[in-house]
Each structure stands twice: as C-alpha cells, then as structure tokens.
Amino acid sequence: MLTIYSDTHRLHYGQAELMDGKMQPCFEKPSRADMVLDRVKAVGLGEVRGPDEFGQSPLLRVHSAAYVEFLENAWKEWSALGRSHDALPLVWPVRGLRTDRIPADIDGKLGYFAMDAGVPITAGTWEAIRQSANVAMTAMQEVANGAKSAFALCRPPGHHAAADYMGGYCYLNNAAIAAQALLDRGAKKVAILDVDYHHGNGTQSIFYDRADVMFVSIHGDPMVEYPHFLGFADEYGAGPGFGFNHNYPLPHGAAWPMYEQALADGIRKIQAYAPDAVVVSLGVDTFKDDPISQFKLENSDYLTMGKMIAEIASPTLFVMEGGYAVEDIGVNAVNVLLGFEGK
Numbered sequence: 001m002l003t004i005y006s007d008t009h010r011l012h013y014g015q016a017e018l019m020d021g022k023m024q025p026c027f028e029k030p031s032r033a034d035m036v037l038d039r040v041k042a043v044g045l046g047e048v049r050g051p052d053e054f055g056q057s058p059l060l061r062v063h064s065a066a067y068v069e070f071l072e073n074a075w076k077e078w079s080a081l082g083r084s085h086d087a088l089p090l091v092w093p094v095r096g097l098r099t100d101r102i103p104a105d106i107d108g109k110l111g112y113f114a115m116d117a118g119v120p121i122t123a124g125t126w127e128a129i130r131q132s133a134n135v136a137m138t139a140m141q142e143v144a145n146g147a148k149s150a151f152a153l154c155r156p157p158g159h160h161a162a163a164d165y166m167g168g169y170c171y172l173n174n175a176a177i178a179a180q181a182l183l184d185r186g187a188k189k190v191a192i193l194d195v196d197y198h199h200g201n202g203t204q205s206i207f208y209d210r211a212d213v214m215f216v217s218i219h220g221d222p223m224v225e226y227p228h229f230l231g232f233a234d235e236y237g238a239g240p241g242f243g244f245n246h247n248y249p250l251p252h253g254a255a256w257p258m259y260e261q262a263l264a265d266g267i268r269k270i271q272a273y274a275p276d277a278v279v280v281s282l283g284v285d286t287f288k289d290d291p292i293s294q295f296k297l298e299n300s301d302y303l304t305m306g307k308m309i310a311e312i313a314s315p316t317l318f319v320m321e322g323g324y325a326v327e328d329i330g331v332n333a334v335n336v337l338l339g340f341e342g343k
C-alpha cells in the first residue's frame with residue numbers, strides 16, 4: 001500500500017492545551033506521525049512519497065471561504081498584536097448569542113470559528129494543515145486512479161473540523177475533503193467509516209443532509225465523552241441525507257467483542273449502500289493505553305479491524321486521525337493496514 005507523508009506537519013506544534021482544568025503539553029504532537037511512519041517503513045508496507053500540491057479549491061468544496069481565509073490569516077493577525085505564544089479561542093457564540101456577524105478582531109474570530117480550546121494556532125499551523133490536506137488529496141488521487149487502497153499519513157487530523165469551525169486538534173477536514181474530491185472525480189457514492197475513538201462531528205455535519213456520502217462512526221458515547229454535543233445514535237441524517245448517517249456510541253470500557261459487533265453492523269450498512277469508494281477516518285485512540293480515551297482495544301484487534309474493512313471490497317482510502325498512546329500508535333495504525341492487505 002502506498003503511503004503519502006510530508007515532514008511539513010512538524011511546523012504545527014502547539015505548546016499547550018486546556019485539559020482537566022490545566023494547561024498541559026499538547027497530546028497531538030509531531031512524534032505521533034513519526035511513530036506511524038517508522039512502523040510503515042519497519043514492516044515494509046510499501047512506497048512512501050510526498051504529496052502533490054492541490055491549492056485551495058478542494059478545501060473550498062467542503063469549507064466556507066470565510067473559514068479558510070480565517071485559517072490562512074489567523075497567525076498573522078494574532079502576531080501583529082505582539083503575541084508570540086499560541087493563539088487560542090476564549091469566547092464562543094453559544095445559545096442566544098449572535099452568529100450572523102463575524103467579529104473583526106482576532107480574539108472574536110478565534111471563538112467564532114472554533115468549537116473548543118483544543119486548537120492552538122501557531123506560526124506554522126496554516127502551512128501544516130494545508131499540507132495535511134494535500135497528503136489526503138494525493139492519496140485520494142491514487143485511489144481515484146484505480147489503486148485498491150492508499151494511506152494518507154495526515155497530521156494534524158481533521159474529523160472534528162466542520163464546514164466553518166475547528167475543534168479537537170482539527171482544522172481542515174482531510175477525510176471530508178478527500179471524499180468530496182472522489183465524488184468530483186466521478187464517484188457516485190462514497191462511504192466514510194470513522195473508527196477514531198471520538199465522534200467525527202465535523203465530517204457528520206458536512207455531509208448530514210446528503211445521500212451521496214454515507215457516514216458511519218463508532219465512538220465513545222457523547223453523553224460522557226468529547227465532543228459531547230453530537231454523535232448520538234438517533235442522528236440519522238436530514239432531508240435527502242436521512243438514513244445515510246449511522247452512529248454507534250459505545251460505553252467507557254468497551255473492548256473488542258462489543259466494538260466488533262458495532263463495526264460489523266456498520267460495515268453491513270456500508271455494503272448495502274454499495275459505495276464506489278470508502279474513506280476510513282483512521283484513529284487508533286481506541287487503544288487500551290490511550291491517555292485520553294476509554295476503550296480497551298488490543299494491538300491485535302487492529303489487524304482484525306483491517307480484515308473486516310477489506311470485506312467491504314471497495315477502493316479504500318485510509319486517512320490518519322487520532323491516537324495518542326505514542327508508543328503504540330504506529331503498531332496499531334499499521335496493523336489496520338496490514339489486516340486490510342490480508343497480512
């Protein structure tokens with residue numbers, strides 16, 4: 001399987017995030033991608049090459065122009081105030097507050113275009129997230145051109161980012177950008193299978209009212225887990241998209257037997273949908289030792305996961321999302337890919 005990777009991700013390295021009431025070192029850090037790349041090479045998964053440049057037009061197919069412009073200019077506006085530390089939002093437009101006016105100052109914009117404080121913007125963030133989307137697009141191109149599969153080793157991840165807001169370490173929704181690009185290259189139906197521990201709220205919201213993208217997500221129950229405000233089992237889609245959104249919230253402590261049942265059911269729904277291509281939002285924070293998650297998957301479960309995904313028998317693009325148990329993230333992510341290849 002071809003892997004697309006770029007060192008540019010290193011330009012995004014947030015200093016701190018708000019967790020459990022404290023500013024802590026970011027869990028989403030460059031060593032995550034290093035561990036996955038090392039493992040790809042160690043097992044000889046296949047060729048590794050850099051991304052091509054796709055410009056902004058694929059981003060604008062799923063994100064609003066105002067949001068992309070904000071991302072491009074946020075650091076410039078922040079640093080123009082003499083601030084050299086990470087830009088973080090502080091105030092959000094919740095119930096009863098107005099969302100019809102975009103603030104003119106950077107502090108207002110950060111809140112307007114964010115769902116939480118887990119999205120530090122640094123000097124290199126724009127370049128890193130742009131390149132992460134290029135990584136997804138390059139791997140997508142490979143699948144669009146007939147490859148059975150490809151792996152986009154994206155960092156930063158993307159599935160919490162919606163059309164016009166960032167959140168949960170995510171800025172541009174790489175999986176959604178790639179899924180839309182597959183449609184734009186002739187696919188009639190694309191399924192997105194999100195196996196990250198956290199609900200892919202951004203991806204769901206982008207395609208919620210559409211029938212040409214089915215979204216299936218298995219994740220920690222939002223009643224007790226981030227992102228808290230989306231990802232429940234009764235979210236089936238809206239309008240023409242009704243029946244094309246399937247959430248499998250599972251309780252804290254869920255281990256493989258329970259996970260496997262949900263995955264098998266989700267895969268059956270995807271098979272019945274008969275997509276032209278599948279995009280897998282590949283998060284491995286379902287691992288038992290993940291420092292911010294509560295599932296109990298073992299290293300070997302990821303091999304089985306990959307085998308099950310292969311049974312969909314559709315061209316498949318894997319897009320890296322979360323996973324914070326840095327020692328194991330490479331083994332677990334690559335186990336899914338090896339399992340997919342029947343190894």
Ligand SMILES: [Zn+2]
Pocket residue numbers: 196197198283285322323
């Ligand atoms: Zn996650």
